[in-house]
Amino acid sequence: MQQPAKFVIVGGGLGGALLAVYLGKAGYAVEVYEMRDDPRMAGPVGGRSINLALSYRGLCALEPVGLAEEVLRQAVPMGGRMIHATDGSTVFQPYGVEESQAINSVSRGGLNTTLIRAAAEYPNVRLFFNTKCVDVHLETATADFVDTRTQGSFSxxxxxxxxxxxxxxxxRRAMQRQERFNYRQDYLEHGYKELNIPPAAGGGFQLQKHALHIWPRRSFMMIALPNADGSFTCTLFWPFDGENSFAAIRGESDLLAFFHKEFPDAVPLMPTLVEDYFAHPVGSMVTVRCQPWHVGGRVALLGDAAHAVVPFYGQGMNATFEDVLVFDECMTRLAPDWEGVFAAYEAARKPNTDALADLALHNFVEMRDYTGSRWFHAKKKAEKLLAKLLPGWFVPLYVLVTFTRTPYAEAVRRARVQARAVAIGLAAIILLLATGLLVYGGQ
Amino acid sequence: MQQPAKFVIVGGGLGGALLAVYLGKAGYAVEVYEMRDDPRMAGPVGGRSINLALSYRGLCALEPVGLAEEVLRQAVPMGGRMIHATDGSTVFQPYGVEESQAINSVSRGGLNTTLIRAAAEYPNVRLFFNTKCVDVHLETATADFVDTRTQGSFSxxxxxxxxxxxxxxxxRRAMQRQERFNYRQDYLEHGYKELNIPPAAGGGFQLQKHALHIWPRRSFMMIALPNADGSFTCTLFWPFDGENSFAAIRGESDLLAFFHKEFPDAVPLMPTLVEDYFAHPVGSMVTVRCQPWHVGGRVALLGDAAHAVVPFYGQGMNATFEDVLVFDECMTRLAPDWEGVFAAYEAARKPNTDALADLALHNFVEMRDYTGSRWFHAKKKAEKLLAKLLPGWFVPLYVLVTFTRTPYAEAVRRARVQARAVAIGLAAIILLLATGLLVYGGQ
Incomplete structure (x- = not known):
């Protein structure tokens, strides 16, 4: 008889914890090793952790393990973008083509705790915290760890x-030592800094609650996502270096001059702006692409380890959760042929996460350069109109990515075909009108 | 007074040795640490080491240090491609537009020995062999080594x-640990295997001496370069995996069936084919792109460490030698501002080695798929004609890359402009002819 399978999951963040839930539910023996502290010990999670936008793909992966409802209860739905101009005026752009279509602001800490609790409910799932992976032996499916409290080593x-x-x-670093491992890491020239808008004095939200707020300023931008406690988590995306950059801010007066000029409506809502700015580090953003994602049936990559993307399409976590869902589908079909499972999972996901990487990079330009323009606003309205006129046939790319499970690469292809058809349709209409005018003029 | 500069060169291959010659000549203190044995101790170098094609850029870098003539004496000039069809027929395609334009087959071992000898002549250059670099401390410009004979460590x-x-x-591996280091490694699906055609029984060459021989077979190819001793070094480029691949060869009969079918004219010239094939490993080919190439004025990358390319444009070594030449130009202009030297060198080289990486990948497809076609042969003849009709204005891309020092990126741009102009010119001629015919027909 075959030995029942046992899995060592390295990482107990969002992806690792959800994978543990799925493998636990399927009855496999699972050990999860996480470098950080147990999030359940960190006490009630405040509203200050970095926010994520949970959308359809992520919810589809939470649903089969009974977690979607609980997670949505802690979330703040955002029905659209609220664009803040330099003069303080605002415009709201709905995300979907239907009123009900919204993305959900969730706190990373809260969600991680929920997932870890869910994994811990399976007796066949064992969780280890403060354990840092230092190396992996690909031939024997063995990982080496260091206990970060005792400095003891174990495997x-x-x-x-x-x-x-x-x-x-x-x-992945261990996989990179293999021959013929394709690997690529590309950093953005922009960094990010987390800032904060606290709840109003009497409680409640200082900005429209059900929106993702954007201050688009062409070469840079600030965004703000609502937290359940009434605060907003703000993120400033700005070049690391150059004339107009993080490096150019030497002190408080530089900072305030910059904020008063660019984000005048936000400044009065940010009482801790100066202390937050100088206390928080500037983070970097990287796109990681690699191939293959697995070594035989012994090692496989998942989530950011396989395909880190920049955050501008709000799909990093959603893509990771979809990885778990597809992994589970392949497992149901092909286990215990683990090499077959990993190969099928990689074949299903890799072209799509490649497409997402490009979408996310492109959307940074769109968010900071175009969301503030009339042209962008008109385009969004035209898309909504087309979606209503041609229901089921015309679906805007953002909707395909955010509110459906259309594979990312297919969504890109479909959006391209739609755009071509719309251009041809417009040309035909103009031609018909011109012909009509000529005929009319000729009478 | 300023401390005189001292350089630690990691690697005493072709690039490291030539760099040592330049720095030695400029009077700097230099230490070269090479992992392998001293090539001067290896005795007379035979004709079996992998061959390289030295062309104009490489020669330009050898000239100022008085090495071009000596290296050319050991080389075999190759004036063009000799294309071998499956039926054994051959066609010769000259490389240049002038008879004198040739690339030079040189043995890596012989060239390395020449360069090491030249570096050793400077008393300010010290050479250490059998010393393997294991880590680099970027902040202090310190490299850690292991003596591979004694296993002793030193810095x-x-x-x-x-x-x-x-x-x-x-x-570079140490630089990869930094934040915001962009890095990319892409392996080909093809591997390579070195084979051999010995000299004729009575001495002399079994194939045309002054040619680079190619057996293009669309998805794969074999090439052969002449050595001074009358032998040829052959390289088979073939997919690692699949139906028609290295993996599909299970034994001697598979191998011979494949060679008799695809390279029938070469088989009788390769008496050690079977033993060479099964004795030699299958090598992999990688393109490496990274950025930045330097850490302040303390660490800089050069040659393959900065920009490994696949071998199909015959430019890997030439580009490395040109790196050294450009490095020397920047040094002459900006030393002792070493950060300035490294930054200027990177700015001058990086866009060009990026262009070369793409050229080399593209040329693999050209060599194996098109060099055997009539269309390719006609195109090469048309290019030669245009170059004669429009001297100085029309220069084929291959000539710009191989026989000039036009920066690689500029060569690509110029070739694109030329192609467009030729297309417009052809369209104009066709239009004129058609108009002429119409006018003539109307009379």
Whole structure:
């Protein structure tokens, strides 16, 4: 008889914890090793952790393990973008073509706690925290760890090591030492800094609650996402270097001059702006592409470890959750042929996460350069009109990505065909009108 | 007074050795650490080492240090491609537009020995062999080494560590640990295997001596370069996996069936085909792109460490030698501002080696798919004609890359403009002819 499969999951963040839930539910023995502290010990999670936008793909992966409802209860739905101009005026642009279509602002800490609790409910799932992966032996499916409190070393092995340890994955680093491993990491010239808008004095929200707020300023932007407690988490995306950049801010007066000029309506809502700015680090953003994602049936990559993307399409977490869902589908079909499972999962996901990487990079330009323009606003209205006139046939790209499970690469192809058809349709209408005018003029 | 600069060069291959010659000539203190044995100890170098095609850029870098003539004496000039069809027929395609334009087959071992000897003549250059770089401390310009014979560890530091340690550079690996280091490695699906055609029984060459021989077979190819001793070094480029691949060859009969079918004219010239094939490993080919190439004025990358390319344009070594030449130009202009030197060198080279990486990848497709076609042969003849009709104005891309120092990126741009102008010219001629015919027909 075959040995029942056992999995070593490296990383107990969002992807690793959800994977543990799925594998736990399927009855496999699972060990999760997470570098950080147990999020359940961190006490009630405040509203200050970095926000994420949970949308349809992520919800589809939470639903089969009974977590969608609980997560949505902690979330703030955002029905559209609220664009803030330099003069303080605002315009609201709905995300969907139907009123009900919204993305959901969730706190990373809260969501992680929910997932870890759900994983811990399976007796066949064991969780280890403060354990840092330092190396992986690809031939034996063994991972080496250091206990970050005792500095003691130990190893764990299983049928396979599943890597959910993020953009700087230690598992992937071991895979990079192999021959013929294709790998690419591209950093943005922009960094980001987290800032904060607290709840109003008497409680409640200082800005429209059900919106993702954007201050688009062409070469840079600030965004703000609502938290359940009435605060907003703001993120400033700005070049690291140059004349107009993080590097150019030498002190408080530089900072305030910049904010008063660019975000005048936000400044009065940010009482801790100066202290937040100088206390928080500037983060970097990276796109990671690699291939292959697995070594036989012994090691596989998942989430950011396989395909870190920049955050501008709001799809990083959603794509990771969809990875887990597709992984589960392949497992149901092909286990215990683990090499077959990993190969099928990679074949299904890799072209789509490649497409997402490009979409996310492109959307940064769109968010900071175009969302503030009349042309963009008119285009969004035209898209909505077309979607109503041609229901089911014309679906805007943003809707395909955010509110359907259309594979990312297919969504890109479909949007291209739609755009071509609309251009031909417009040309035909203009031609018909011109012909009509000529005929009319000739009488 | 300022401390005189001292350089630690990691890698004593072709790039590292030539760099040592230049820095030695400029009077700097130089230490070269090479992982392999001293090539001067290896005795007379035979004709079996992998061949390289030295062309104009490489010669321009050897000239100022008085090495061009000596290196050319050991080389075999190749005036063009000799294309071998499956039926054994051959066609010769000259490389240049003038008879004198040739690329030069040189043995890596012989050239390396020449360069090491030249570097050793400077008393301010010290050479260390059997020393493997294991880590680099970017902040202090210090490299850690292991003596591969004694296993003893030691460190070396200087004004700067210069990395000439190839595609799998240990120095670059240390730079990859930094934030915001862009990095990319892409392997080909094809591997390569070295084979051999010995000299004729009575001495002399079994194939035309002054040609680079190609057996283009669309999805794969074999090439052969002449050695001074009358032998040819052959390289088979073939997919690693699949139906028609290295993986499909299970034994001697598979191998011979494949060679008799695809390279029937070569088989009788290769008496050691079977033993060579099964004795030699299958090599992989990688393109490496990264950025930045330097850390302040303390560490800089050069040659394959900065920009490994696939071998199909015959420019890898030439580009590395041109790196050294440009490095020297920047040094003459800006030293002792080493950060300025490294930044100017990177700015001058990076766009060009990026262009070369694409050219080399594209040329693989051209060599194996098109060199055997009538269309390719006609195109080469048309290019030669245009170059004679429009001297100085029309220069084929291959000639710009191989026989001039036009920066690679500029060569690509210029070729694009030329192609467009030729297309417009052809359209104009056709239009004139058609108009002429109409006028003539109307009479």
């Amino acid at each position: 764990a092995s299983g049928t396979a090591v599943l890597s959910a340890d993020g953009a700087f994955s230690a598992v | 070396a530091s200087g004004t700067a560590v210069l990395s000439a340690d190839g595609a799998f550079s240990a120095v």
